[in-house]
Amino acid sequence: MSATLISTEPATGAFLWEGPVSDVEAQVARARAAWPRWAAQPIAVRVETLRRFANAVRRDEEKLADLIARETGKPLWDARGEVEAVINKVEISIAAYSERTGQKRLDAAMGARQALRHKPHGLMAVLGPYNFPAHLPNGHIVPALLAGNAILFKPSEKTPAVGEMLVRLYHEAGVPQDIVRLIVGGPKEGKALTAHTDVNGILFTGSAATGIAINRQFASDPGKILALEMGGNNPIIVWDTVDIASAAALVVQSAFMSSGQRCTAASRLIVRDSMADMVIAEVKKIADRLIIDHPHADPTPYMGPLIDNQAADGLTESFLILMSNGGRPIKHMVRPVKDRPFVTPAMIDVTAMTERPDIELFGPLLQIIRVPDFAAAITEANNTRYGLSASLIGGSPDQYNQFWANIRAGIVNWNRPTNGASSKAPFGGVGISGNHRPSAYYAADYCAYPVVSSEIEQPRASIGVGMRDIDVSAMGD
Known part of the structure; x- marks a missing residue:
C-alpha cells in the first residue's frame, strides 16, 4: 500500500486534502518520453495553450484563492492577489520570451547569415514553497513551458492541494498531461x-540550507x-x-x-538613533492594531497564522533567544490561539547585542538597530550573507544614490516596502539569496539556452594561405 500525504488547514487544524506519494521514477519516465513532442510544437501553439491556462485560472479564480487561503492560512485578500499574479504571469512571460529568447538573424561574411535561436533544456524539476504555493512555482513553470520544456512540479509537502489544482488547470487548458x-x-x-539523471534542470524556491545542498550536489x-x-x-x-x-x-x-512569510519581508529595521523612539512608537502603534484571524474572518484580518505549529514554535523560540542575549523587547510575541500557529507581530531592539544571528526569521519578527550616521546604516544593512531586498525610507536623493550604489541586494527600493516586487522586472538576490539567476521577467534566461548558427544555402570555401604550389610538371596530360 502506497504512502499518503495529508494537508490540514493551519488556521483550524481541519482536514483539507489527502493524496498518494508519487513514484518519482515513473513520473520522470512519463515526462521524458512526452517532452520531444512538446518541444517540437511551434511557439504559437505553446503561447495559445498558456493563454488558455490564464483563462482557466480566471474562471476558477475564487476557488483557487479560497484553496490558497485555507491551505496557507493567509487572508483571502492576500490569496486573491496571488491568483491575480498567476494570471498575469502568462502575458508577462510571453513578452519576456520574445524579448530575451526570441530568434534573431544577423548578416555574416561571404553572404552567410548568423542565426540566434534558443533550445529548451528538456526536463525541468520545479520545487515550490508553501508561502506562495501557486504564484512562485507558476513563475518557473510558465516560462519553462513556453520555451518547450517538460515539467516535474513538486509543491511543498505543506501545500500539496494548491499544487494539485494548479496542475489540473494546466491540463484543462491543453498542456499535455505528461508534460x-x-x-x-x-x-x-x-x-x-x-x-x-534524466532531469536537466532544477528551479528551486526555498530555504538557503536546502538550496545550498542542491548547489553542492551539482x-x-x-x-x-x-x-x-x-x-x-x-x-x-x-x-x-x-x-x-x-x-x-x-x-x-x-x-x-503575509505574517512575515515572504522572502522579501523586512527582518531588520535600521533607524537613525535621534529619531528612533518616534519611529518605533509609530510602528508599534500600527502593529498593535493589526487584526490576526483565520483567512475568511470578519472583520478582514491583516495577518493569518504561520504555516504550522513547528514554524510558530521556532519563531517564538527565536524571540526568546534574542531577548536572552541582550535584545530589548518592544512588542512581545504572543500565541493567541491554543494549539494553532497564530503569532502576534513582535518587535525587539537588538542594538546592544554584540552578535546578531544572520538567519532568515520567516515570520513577523522585526529586529531594530539604532545607528548614529548614514554610513553606519549602510554598513549594518550589509551585515548579512543574504542579499535579496533592501529599502530606504526617507533620506535625500544623494543618500539614496549612496544607498543604491553600496547596498548588496538584488532589489533596492526608495520610499517603497521591501516586498511586493513586480513580475515585469527581474527577481533575485546575491550572496546566499540566489545564484545570479533572477526569476520573474528574467526566468526566460534559464529556461532555454542560446544556439548560434552560421548558415548559407550552398557550400563555398577555399584555402588561400599555407599551401604548397601545385607541381605542374608532375601532373599528367
Whole structure:
C-alpha cells in the first residue's frame, strides 16, 4: 500500500486534502518520453495553450484563492492577489520570451547569415514553497513551458492541494498531461527528483540550507541548469523623514504582510538613533492594531497564522533567544490561539547585542538597530550573507544614490516596502539569496539556452594561405 500525504488547514487544524506519494521514477519516465513532442510544437501553439491556462485560472479564480487561503492560512485578500499574479504571469512571460529568447538573424561574411535561436533544456524539476504555493512555482513553470520544456512540479509537502489544482488547470487548458507532472511527497521525493539523471534542470524556491545542498550536489555536473531563490535577511532603513506615519506604515507592510512569510519581508529595521523612539512608537502603534484571524474572518484580518505549529514554535523560540542575549523587547510575541500557529507581530531592539544571528526569521519578527550616521546604516544593512531586498525610507536623493550604489541586494527600493516586487522586472538576490539567476521577467534566461548558427544555402570555401604550389610538371596530360 502506497504512502499518503495529508494537508490540514493551519488556521483550524481541519482536514483539507489527502493524496498518494508519487513514484518519482515513473513520473520522470512519463515526462521524458512526452517532452520531444512538446518541444517540437511551434511557439504559437505553446503561447495559445498558456493563454488558455490564464483563462482557466480566471474562471476558477475564487476557488483557487479560497484553496490558497485555507491551505496557507493567509487572508483571502492576500490569496486573491496571488491568483491575480498567476494570471498575469502568462502575458508577462510571453513578452519576456520574445524579448530575451526570441530568434534573431544577423548578416555574416561571404553572404552567410548568423542565426540566434534558443533550445529548451528538456526536463525541468520545479520545487515550490508553501508561502506562495501557486504564484512562485507558476513563475518557473510558465516560462519553462513556453520555451518547450517538460515539467516535474513538486509543491511543498505543506501545500500539496494548491499544487494539485494548479496542475489540473494546466491540463484543462491543453498542456499535455505528461508534460506537467505533479510530484507529491516530502524531502525524500525532492531529493530523488533533484538527483535523477534524466532531469536537466532544477528551479528551486526555498530555504538557503536546502538550496545550498542542491548547489553542492551539482558542483561536479555543470550540464544541469540550476536556478536558486533562497530568501533573505532584509534591511529597511528609516532616515530623516518628517512623515513618520508613512514611514511606519511602510515598515509594517514590509515586516508583517503575509505574517512575515515572504522572502522579501523586512527582518531588520535600521533607524537613525535621534529619531528612533518616534519611529518605533509609530510602528508599534500600527502593529498593535493589526487584526490576526483565520483567512475568511470578519472583520478582514491583516495577518493569518504561520504555516504550522513547528514554524510558530521556532519563531517564538527565536524571540526568546534574542531577548536572552541582550535584545530589548518592544512588542512581545504572543500565541493567541491554543494549539494553532497564530503569532502576534513582535518587535525587539537588538542594538546592544554584540552578535546578531544572520538567519532568515520567516515570520513577523522585526529586529531594530539604532545607528548614529548614514554610513553606519549602510554598513549594518550589509551585515548579512543574504542579499535579496533592501529599502530606504526617507533620506535625500544623494543618500539614496549612496544607498543604491553600496547596498548588496538584488532589489533596492526608495520610499517603497521591501516586498511586493513586480513580475515585469527581474527577481533575485546575491550572496546566499540566489545564484545570479533572477526569476520573474528574467526566468526566460534559464529556461532555454542560446544556439548560434552560421548558415548559407550552398557550400563555398577555399584555402588561400599555407599551401604548397601545385607541381605542374608532375601532373599528367
